[in-house]
Amino acid sequence: MAQAQGCSVFLVFFLAFSPGGAFYLTVLERCQFSSTDGHDAVLLDQIYFNKILEGQYNSTVGKAIGYTEKVEALVIFLNNNTGFITHEIWKTNLCKRNTPLAQKLLTPVEPYVQLRLEKAEYSQHQQMLICSAYDFYPKQIRVTWLRDGKEATSDVTSTDELPNGNWLYQIHTYLEFTPKPGEKITCMVEHASLKKPNLYDWEPEPDSKWSKIVVGSAGLLLGLVFSIAGFIYYKTTSNGRVVVPTTEDVCPEETL
Ligand SMILES: *[C@@H]1O[C@H](CO)[C@@H](O)[C@H](O)[C@H]1NC(C)=O
Numbered sequence: 649m650a651q652a653q654g655c656s657v658f659l660v661f662f663l664a665f666s667p668g669g670a671f672y673l674t675v676l677e678r679c680q681f682s683s684t685d686g687h688d689a690v691l692l693d694q695i696y697f698n699k700i701l702e703g704q705y706n707s708t709v710g711k712a713i714g715y716t717e718k719v720e721a722l723v724i725f726l727n728n729n730t731g732f733i734t735h736e737i738w739k740t741n742l743c744k745r746n747t748p749l750a751q752k753l754l755t756p757v758e759p760y761v762q763l764r765l766e767k768a769e770y771s772q773h774q775q776m777l778i779c780s781a782y783d784f785y786p787k788q789i790r791v792t793w794l795r796d797g798k799e800a801t802s803d804v805t806s807t808d809e810l811p812n813g814n815w816l817y818q819i820h821t822y823l824e825f826t827p828k829p830g831e832k833i834t835c836m837v838e839h840a841s842l843k844k845p846n847l848y849d850w851e852p853e854p855d856s857k858w859s860k861i862v863v864g865s866a867g868l869l870l871g872l873v874f875s876i877a878g879f880i881y882y883k884t885t886s887n888g889r890v891v892v893p894t895t896e897d898v899c900p901e902e903t904l
Pocket residue numbers: 649690692706707708709
């Protein structure tokens with residue numbers, strides 16, 4: 649019944665009495681489903697005493713089950729009580745009927761995607777790209793790798809969709825590869841929250857010496873341009889006229 653754990657709507661969460669703050673009883677009513685029409689919806693009525701699950705009614709089983717001695721008598725009483733059973737069946741039908749509505753309320757949540765590079769270990773390849781999608785809902789997602797626009801099928805591995813525990817999921821997909829100059833690697837994410845697939849291109853770090861020299865020289869040049877501009881501006885404003893360097897201005901002695 650792993651399927652039935654797809655979604656779970658908590659209908660009621662109530663009752664806590666604690667005369668001295670020491671004891672509390674919780675009754676948790678759950679409606680679990682993974683289908684959109686609710687045919688597989690399961691009603692769970694759970695009784696907790698001091699956070700320990702003492703017993704529950706499970707609509708698949710159709711009766712109450714006790715997990716501790718404390719509730720044994722109560723469970724026998726409830727299962728022999730047509731009023732209780734009828735009421736639980738009524739609530740189970742309510743749970744099934746309202747599944748489509750609950751599904752509508754659970755709108756998709758878009759994943760937050762991160763790409764990063766790591767060294768590949770124990771592999772014939774040098775490097776490994778990791779595409780991680782975080783905090784999406786629902787669980788169904790497709791994360792694939794494109795190499796120059798074509799889907800990569802080899803050297804690809806992936807985790808399952810991992811539940812975060814807050815209805816949201818995360819998944820990590822790996823591509824082991826040996827860098828080829830000019831090759832474009834893209835992580836493609838397809839999900840119910842997205843109108844079209846989202847593409848995330850891998851941008852290799854410009855780490856060659858030449859690119860550093862180019863960036864450095866460009867910075868130096870820019871600095872020089874600004875300082876000359878600043879100097880001209882200073883001369884202009886202090887003299888009240890535009891200084892156009894003529895031969896006279898620059899070296900009057902030599903022209904004479
Ligand atoms: C409800 O009962 C079914 C059938 O025995 C079982 O597979 C399922 O795990 C139960 N659910 C829970 C939450 O105990």
